Amino acid sequence: xxxxxxxxxxAVAGLLGLGLVAxxxxxxxxxxxxxxxxxxxxEVYVERCGSCHRAYPSSHFTPERWRAFLPKHPSVKRxxxxxxxxxxxxxxxxx
Numbered sequence: 001x002x003x004x005x006x007x008x009x010x011a012v013a014g015l016l017g018l019g020l021v022a023x024x025x026x027x028x029x030x031x032x033x034x035x036x037x038x039x040x041x042x043e044v045y046v047e048r049c050g051s052c053h054r055a056y057p058s059s060h061f062t063p064e065r066w067r068a069f070l071p072k073h074p075s076v077k078r079x080x081x082x083x084x085x086x087x088x089x090x091x092x093x094x095x
Contacts, residue, residue, distance in 0.1 A: 041092035048085050063094045 046055045
């Protein structure tokens with residue numbers, strides 16, 4: 001019986017630890033969104049665009065080419081990023 005209680009206790013402690021880590025991560029992301037924590041434009045760009053494919057440097061295309069390309073990009077159309085993220089990405093790309 002003692003072994004089973006320890007195993008359950010460890011499992012519960014592990015789940016609580018995971019919940020704490022997830023809460024901290026989500027809390028930090030929410031704080032970043034509110035501007036409490038400063039996040040660079042590049043970090044937002046890499047997070048939003050680099051999660052599906054290579055995040056190309058802003059110099060990869062001219063601003064005109066970025067403007068022509070982004071509205072047609074399937075992920076932009078499908079995922080519809082929040083306006084604040086879209087504005088940060090546009091600023092990072094020099095648009």
